[in-house]
Amino acid sequence: MNEVIAFISQPWPWYVAGPIISLVMISLILFGNSFGISANLRTMCSIVGAGKNCEFFDFNWKSQIWNLVFALGLVIGGVIAHLYLTPSTEVNLSAQTIEDLKALGIEQPGTHLVPMDVFSWQSLFTVRGFIILVVGGFLIGFGTRYAGGCTSGHAISGLSDLQLPSLIAVIGFFIGGLLVTYLVLPFLYTL
């Protein structure tokens, strides 16, 4: 048993993770549902009563409980991976990426899953931290519903179903992502 745990505690390569993601999507389809995590954000609005003054949130959110339970599973999966399956927090980045991050001004890139100086409560009171965490989060929530899906709904499910709208959305994801990576982040790291 310990050998099994040691084996799966290594970082998982892409050819393990990709097929498992397909299996998750296929399982949800076979359960009669669909794979799309950002729908939960809309459900959360509905639960706290946003449907009273906005018809977009006026739907039977109880039909979406399965997806919230799935999201709860994500949190538990994170806990299990964190406590039992991740002996080293180091991220196996390419040498070039580590160089780029150092040039950006990030000290010791890749020693944790996220840059700890930004992902802390104190950083919310800095311009950089506020923009990355609060503005960034807001844009995700706004954009995903506007586009009708996030990475799971468009990049995985939509492309798997050969949906042209999903390809347009994924192109949009990359336009936005490249703008931030090449222009906004270098600016934020001069602050």
Place this chain on the structure above:
Amino acid sequence: MKFLRYIVIGIVFGITLAKAEVVSWYRIYEMFKFESFHMYGIIGSAVVIGIVAIQIIKRFKIKSIDGQPIHIHPKQFSIPRYLIGGIVFGLGWAMTGACPGPMFILLGNGVGVILVVIGAAVLGTYTYGRLRNKLPH
């Protein structure tokens, strides 16, 4: 308990994205810099297998485990909706380094401040809902 299967699938997905470092801000940065095949391999292999699986489900009219016919609804065509919405999402994705799934997984990984990101995302979704009728779709 009918929700048990969803929690199990969620746990599998959560462990997978954590162990493959998909939840790492750094991996998203690396992807947008095109400096590693890792993320492209994950998304690409998931899509290739997904295409085959969905074609099988459609061609053989496979039913859900409850015996219901499976409908995969085609998305209504539009360029502005998907392009503008997609760009806005992409801006946020590259900033936070987390799309909605990884947000929940990072919470489990003990990154407490991600709750603020989730809260801001809920607020963003609410704002979209309020402005929806004024936006091009």
